[in-house]
Amino acid sequence: MSHETHRSLEKDGRRIILRRTEDGVICYSRTGRAVTSHWMDLAVPAIQLPAGTTLDGEAVIWNGDRMDFGAVQTRAASSLGRARALAARLPASFVAFDVLAHPEHGGDMLAARPYTERRAALVEVLADVGPPLQAVLATSDRSTALSGTKALQPQGVEVIVAKPAGSAYPFGSRTVWRKIRHADTTDAQVVGSVGPRRPRRLALRPAGEGRLRLSAPLGPDRRTPGRRPHDS
Incomplete structure (x- = not known):
């Protein structure tokens, strides 16, 4: 197992598992509840993915030049009709952290492969899809990660997640991943x-x-x- 560590910049959004099935796209919340109806602006472009693809990431909403966590929370807690109205005014983007399954990369067995392999697959999978689906920024260089998160803090990036290069996807646990959060205080x-x-x-x-x-x-x-x- 490689001891190299990869670091990705997390944004301020709502965790979503996005799965492309034979019939369409389903968005799941962190707890496993289907929330597709509230995030149709992500489900529709995800139709471009091949059936059998599963992505882990966050739904984020840009409001001007900054991500608006309040807008994400409001949409998630809204009725279906209001969620659709909010999506029309402030559409969401999906920032993918990981790819757990893909028909051309080992199917459901992809999640057990090293993170470096999954990262390469993720970039390849999303290369032809484009916004609003995109891969999170990531690097294996510590100084680049630190300078990147500092530069992007005004946009809402607040956390670096460090992942061992050889780690499998930790279903139900993040014991092999470490969050490094920017520290600041406000009264x-x-x-x-x-x-x-x-x-x-x-x-x-x-x-x-x-x-x-x-x-x-x-x-x-x-x-x-x-x-x-x-x-x-």
Whole structure:
């Protein structure tokens, strides 16, 4: 197994597994729920992929020159009719992190191959598709990754994910992948919480801002958000 590490720049969006079947395209949420109807602007261009292709990535929405996490969350939580209206105003893009299956690259066995092989397959698979489907930026050079994430922070890139070059896709676990998050702090007033039984997110009013923001999902201790307040 190679000890080389590849690093990719993660964007601020919603995790989606996109699968091209014989009949069409299905988008799955992180929990395995079908969410295709809310992301038809991604499903339609994915028809160009051959049947049997499965991609792992994030749906992101550009609002001007920055990715809008709030717009992603709003669409995901909207009714079908409102989701379609939002898609017409702010269409989504799909940033692919990985390819788990492809008929010309070993079918469903592709996920067990080293990351470097999957990365090469991913770039090849998406080369002729183009936006709004695209491969995440990645490099094996540490300094390039660090300088890249710093340069792209104004656009909403906040995390580097380091993946061992020889690692298989970690279904159900990320123990072999390491997230390196840009650290920053902002003072904010907690004005409420979201969650039917216990707080799952905090409603925050950052200092100097008028609008509210939601934190990332709270950790098991219910105290520490997984994302900086001003990134939500």
